Amino acid sequence: MYAQMVDTGQSRLAGLAELSPEERAFQSRIDADVKIEPRDDMPEAYRRTLIRQIQQHAHSEVVGMLPEGNWITRAPSLQRKATLMAKVQDEAGHGLYLYCAAETLGVSRDRMIEDLHAGKVRYSSIFNYPTLTWADIGTIGWLVDGAAIMNQIPLCRCSFGPYARAMIRVCKEESFHQRQGFDILMTLCRGTAAQKAMAQDALDRWWWPSLMMFGPPDAESVHSAQSARWKIKLLSNDELRQRFVDQTVPQADYLGLTMPDPELRWNDARGHYDFGEIDWQEFHEVLKGHGPCNHDRMATRIKAWEDGAWVREAALAHAAKRAARQREAA
Amino acid sequence: MTTTGRCAPATDALVFDYLLRLADSDIVLAQRLGEWVGKGPVLEEDIAQTNVGLDLLGQGRLWLAYAGEVEARIAPRGRDENELAFLRDGSEYRNLLLVEQPNGSYADTLARQFLYDHWHLLALDALTCSRDERIAAIAAKAVKEVRYHVERSSGWIVRLGDGTEQSHERMQRAIDALWMYTGEMFAADATEEALAAAGIAAGVTLLREPWRKAVGGVLADATLALPADGWMQGAHGRGGRQGAHSEHLGHLLAVMQSLPRSMPDARW
Amino acid sequence: MSTGTEWPLWEVFIRSQHGLAHKHVGSLHAPDAAMAIRNARDVYTRRNEGVSIWVARSADLHASSPDERDALFDPAGDKVYRHPTFFPMPDEVKHL
Numbered sequence: 001m002y003a004q005m006v007d008t009g010q011s012r013l014a015g016l017a018e019l020s021p022e023e024r025a026f027q028s029r030i031d032a033d034v035k036i037e038p039r040d041d042m043p044e045a046y047r048r049t050l051i052r053q054i055q056q057h058a059h060s061e062v063v064g065m066l067p068e069g070n071w072i073t074r075a076p077s078l079q080r081k082a083t084l085m086a087k088v089q090d091e092a093g094h095g096l097y098l099y100c101a102a103e104t105l106g107v108s109r110d111r112m113i114e115d116l117h118a119g120k121v122r123y124s125s126i127f128n129y130p131t132l133t134w135a136d137i138g139t140i141g142w143l144v145d146g147a148a149i150m151n152q153i154p155l156c157r158c159s160f161g162p163y164a165r166a167m168i169r170v171c172k173e174e175s176f177h178q179r180q181g182f183d184i185l186m187t188l189c190r191g192t193a194a195q196k197a198m199a200q201d202a203l204d205r206w207w208w209p210s211l212m213m214f215g216p217p218d219a220e221s222v223h224s225a226q227s228a229r230w231k232i233k234l235l236s237n238d239e240l241r242q243r244f245v246d247q248t249v250p251q252a253d254y255l256g257l258t259m260p261d262p263e264l265r266w267n268d269a270r271g272h273y274d275f276g277e278i279d280w281q282e283f284h285e286v287l288k289g290h291g292p293c294n295h296d297r298m299a300t301r302i303k304a305w306e307d308g309a310w311v312r313e314a315a316l317a318h319a320a321k322r323a324a325r326q327r328e329a330a
Numbered sequence: 331m332t333t334t335g336r337c338a339p340a341t342d343a344l345v346f347d348y349l350l351r352l353a354d355s356d357i358v359l360a361q362r363l364g365e366w367v368g369k370g371p372v373l374e375e376d377i378a379q380t381n382v383g384l385d386l387l388g389q390g391r392l393w394l395a396y397a398g399e400v401e402a403r404i405a406p407r408g409r410d411e412n413e414l415a416f417l418r419d420g421s422e423y424r425n426l427l428l429v430e431q432p433n434g435s436y437a438d439t440l441a442r443q444f445l446y447d448h449w450h451l452l453a454l455d456a457l458t459c460s461r462d463e464r465i466a467a468i469a470a471k472a473v474k475e476v477r478y479h480v481e482r483s484s485g486w487i488v489r490l491g492d493g494t495e496q497s498h499e500r501m502q503r504a505i506d507a508l509w510m511y512t513g514e515m516f517a518a519d520a521t522e523e524a525l526a527a528a529g530i531a532a533g534v535t536l537l538r539e540p541w542r543k544a545v546g547g548v549l550a551d552a553t554l555a556l557p558a559d560g561w562m563q564g565a566h567g568r569g570g571r572q573g574a575h576s577e578h579l580g581h582l583l584a585v586m587q588s589l590p591r592s593m594p595d596a597r598w
Numbered sequence: 599m600s601t602g603t604e605w606p607l608w609e610v611f612i613r614s615q616h617g618l619a620h621k622h623v624g625s626l627h628a629p630d631a632a633m634a635i636r637n638a639r640d641v642y643t644r645r646n647e648g649v650s651i652w653v654a655r656s657a658d659l660h661a662s663s664p665d666e667r668d669a670l671f672d673p674a675g676d677k678v679y680r681h682p683t684f685f686p687m688p689d690e691v692k693h694l
Contacts, residue, residue, distance in 0.1 A: 040664045065368035065376075072364040076589040076598035077412045078357075078394075081364065082387050086644075088367050089380040093641055096373045100625045103607065109627065110604040134589055134598075169624070173645070192596050300369065308371025310500070311436045313603040314493025315629035321492065322630065372605070374626055378640040482636060489629070 002124045002148055003056040004215045004287070006233075008049045008223040030231050035161040038104035046230055049223075050160055051105050052121065053232060055112045058098035059123035061091045063116075063297050067131045068140060076134055083180050084137065090177065094170045101162040117302050125283060126213050128291030135188055135195075135202035141181015143203075143210040143248065149174050150244050151214070154234035163232070182251070189255045196256075203252065204260045211275075212283040214241040245273045341528065342404045344521050345462065347424065348531055349397035350414070351571050354425035356390030357415055358579070359383075359446065361586055365433055378482065382443070385475040390415075392468045412598075416590040420579045427563055427570040428511035430579040434504070437490060437497070441504035444483040448544050449515045449537065451476045456532035465530065484548045491552025498553065505549070506557050513562020514569045516541070522571075607656040608634040610641075612648035620652050628653075 019027060023043050029036070036042055065088050072088065075081035099109045115121045126144055131137065152174065155167040188199040215237040218224060227233035235243075245264075252259055263276035286294070363383030370376030394411040402408030409417075428446055433439045454476055457469035490497040516538040518526065525531030546556045568574045590598070605627040611620035623642050628634035634653040642648065662670055678684050687694050 037664070039661065062368075062373070069368035072367055073361060073585050074589055076416070076596075078387065078391050078415055080598060081360075082384060082391075085364055085367060085380055085384055085387070089377055089384075089644075092368070092373050092376045092380070093644070096377070096626060096641060097624055099373070100607075103625070108604055166624075187598060192593065194593060195596050304369040304371070307369075308375075308436065309603060310494070310496055311371040311375075311490065312605065312629075314497030315489045315633070316603060316605060317497075318489040318493040319630040372627065374628065374637040374641060377644075378637060381640050381644070485632065485636070489633075 002060040002151065002213075003053045004122065004124060004213070005221070006049060006053040006056060006223060006227065008226040009045050010226045011222065013225040013229065027229070030159050030229075033159075033231075035164065036159050037161045038106075045226075046232075047105055049227065049230070050163065050232060051102055051107050053227075054098055054102040054105075054163055054166075055107070055115070056122055056124075058095045058102060058112065059116045059121060060127065061095035061098060063123045063127045063301060064144075065091045065095075066297055066300055067127055067129070067293070068137060070131045071134060071137050074134070075137075080184070087141070087177050087180060090173050093173070097166040097169055098163075101160075101166040104162045113305060117298065117305065119289070119298075122287060124213060125286040125291065126209050127297060128286050128294045129206070129209050130293050132205075133198050133202060135185070135198040136206065138181045138184030138188060138199065139202040139206045141177055141179075142185055142251070143181075143206050144213070145174060145177040145181060146248065147210055147213045147240075147244050149178060150240055150247075151235075155232075157231075157234060159231035185255055185257075189257065199255070200257055203257050207260050208278065208282075209286075211241055211245070211278055212280075212286075214238075214244065216280060216283070242272055245275055249273050341525070341530070342400055344525055345530060346397055346400045346404065347521055348525055349393050349400060349465075351424040353390045353393030353397060353414070354423050355429050355446070355450075356386040356393065358423070358425040358582065359429040359443075360387035360390060361582055362429065362433055362439075362442075366439065371436055382479050382482065385472075385479065389468070389472045389475070392471070396464050396468065412590065416587045420575055420583055421573040423573065423575065423579060423583070424571050425575075425579075426511070427514055427576055428508060430570070430576060430582060431508065431511065432578055435500060437500040437504040438507070440483055440486045440490065441501065441508050443479070444487050444548070445505075445508060445512055445545065447476060447479045447483045448541050449512075451480050452537040452540055452544075453532045453534065456537070459529075460531070461529040487548050487554070488552040491549070491554040501552065502554050505554060509557040510560060510563050513559065513565035514571070517562070517565040517567075517569070519567060519572065605629045608638075608653045609656050609659060610634075610638040611652040611654075612638070612642055613650040613652075614648055616649065620650065623647070625656060 016024065016027070022041065026036075026041065026043055026046070036046075068084065068088050068091075072081065072084050075084050099112060102112060103109060112121070116123065131140070149171065152167050152171050156164055156171060158164050158167070185199050188195040215221065218236045218238045221237055224233060224236060228236070249259060249264065261276045263274065265274055266272075267274045285291070289295075360383045363379055363386070367376065367380055367383075370379060391411050394414045397414060398408040398410055400408070426446070428442060431438075431442055451473065454469045454473040458466055458473060460466040460469065487501065490501045492498070516534050518534050522531050522534060526533040542556075549556050563576075564570055564574065570579075590596070606629075607625055608628055608631075609625050610623050612623045613620045626634065626637050626641055628637050631653060635651050638651045638653055639648075643651070674680075
């Protein structure tokens with residue numbers, strides 16, 4: 001998901017008996033669905049895990065502006081251009097809300113950005129794939145935002161108050177994103193043969209990376225159990241992935257597009273779609289920095305940050321000058 | 331001339347041309363601001379600047395829609411906003427030279443915005459009294475947005491002009507470099523003179539002094555020097571509003587128009 | 599290492615419509631109050647959410663401590679007589 005494979009600092013889930021009295025008291029508050037607020041006592045591991053998870057989520061929003069931003073200047077109609085600009089702008093807003101939520105835990109936004117640029121913190125693997133045609137913009141809205149919403153709606157109930165509140169705001173704004181994506185694809189699929197082919201090609205390229213967004217299979221997820229106990233991860237990777245497949249396949253049928261998975265079929269006994277094996281080697285390589293766009297995405301972010309340094313610095317200098325003048329006048 | 335918003339056919343051709351001038355500056359500047367999205371100096375600023383781009387894009391669309399209606403009075407059919415935006419060549423674009431200049435640094439982008447915003451506000455303010463009711467109505471909507479743009483860009487000019495030594499230098503250089511494109515904004519050609527006389531267009535020559543006063547005031551607050559007026563690009567009868575552009579517009583349009591032009595039978 | 603150019607954090611309060619109080623909606627960074635208000639407009643009112651904005655430096659906000667929660671808030675728990683439902687009224691008595 002937007003925060004994939006968040007390290008909880010634990011190699012296994014501790015038994016309840018192993019918890020200290022403070023940890024047990026904390027856990028009983030979580031179990032009673034009491035929201036944890038920034039100034040409350042919390043285990044250090046909970047705090048560190050949240051900082052990691054929320055900032056991965058924030059970085060994903062901000063880096064995620066780039067693949068779609070790539071098409072703002074080439075959007076094929078003025079209406080599409082306006083919608084796409086508004087959508088990418090929303091993502092900046094989502095990144096901002098999330099950074100603020102993490103900041104309540106005592107880490108500065110600049111520090112988080114420096115950690116991203118130093119390669120110490122990840123962002124979602126999905127944004128390391130290129131947007132090659134206009135259909136990719138529709139497909140990202142449909143699949144990537146669809147997957148994100150699926151993950152974010154449960155997070156509105158997560159145990160950390162500021163994160164839950166940020167998610168509520170994000171989810172309110174997000175529903176337009178998925179629809180605008182699907183609307184682009186509907187138009188392409190009802191359009192010329194070349195447009196339809198463009199849509200199919202985009203689905204062929206984005207389907208598998210979208211499934212990877214949910215993270216590795218539950219069996220391999222050492223950190224998930226701890227995060228689930230803390231209620232900062234409410235549904236498992238495989239559960240969310242299955243829900244996503246079940247929801248998306250009929251939508252592809254509606255569009256008249258074919259999923260690039262010969263093993264995909266409805267399983268009556270399970271009441272779910274079965275689907276083929278995900279190429280986890282590709283997933284891990286992309287996370288390690290070997291995706292098609294890892295280098296470009298980071299280079300763009302770092303350049304923007306460095307190019308903006310003098311602007312941020314000057315605004316602060318001016319504020320200091322003005323405050324000094326006011327003090328003198330008083 | 332009547333006051334009901336319906337002009338004589340000869341005037342319609344002029345109005346069509348004039349509406350393209352208003353539209354194209356908005357569309358071209360919005361396109362430039364779109365290049366910044368995701369690359370601003372800080373998230374808050376990315377969001378704020380994109381709002382300005384969205385305002386301009388919205389205004390440009392209103393002008394283009396009306397231009398298409400006016401065109402339908404003088405041609406077999408009027409083009410829609412997308413035909414006008416994506417299928418006209420550079421020589422048919424009527425925007426000011428100022429707005430097609432590249433983004434450069436944040437100082438260059440803000441200087442361009444600041445110089446345009448102040449002109450834009452005065453022009454729209456005058457147009458709210460246009461005898462063409464549609465023009466007056468669009469201007470009345472746009473002027474509220476642009477009042478905010480003026481406040482925002484002016485605030486930045488002051489912050490960067492009176493910020494650090496480095497920001498002061500960059501800001502001054504940016505203003506100086508763009509100054510030669512400001513004369514065009516106040517040079518009326520025959521089209522605008524005729525329409526201004528008819529009470530339809532803004533009399534831009536009258537805007538020059540209030541603009542200098544407003545811009546000069548902000549520059550003074552910013553500890554920046556008002557540049558001396560030298561030779562002004564496009565201000566002598568052949569400029570952006572007559573379709574004579576800088577080299578930059580062709581590249582901007584090549585990017586912007588690539589998809590509709592490569593698939594002319596497609597709808598988007 | 600931080601570059602030392604981070605803008606201070608501000609808390610943002612928005613009044614959504616006439617008659618309702620300002621409500622905390624989130625925070626943002628800005629170099630000064632004027633820009634904090636402008637940024638709040640762009641960040642938190644893109645969908646007609648507000649008609650009035652307050653901003654305050656986060657550093658200037660003082661909050662009650664979670665350690666004092668019991669001392670501060672528990673005593674109100676047993677003052678049931680402060681609530682109108684504590685006093686049952688006969689049905690035939692109106693306007694009470």
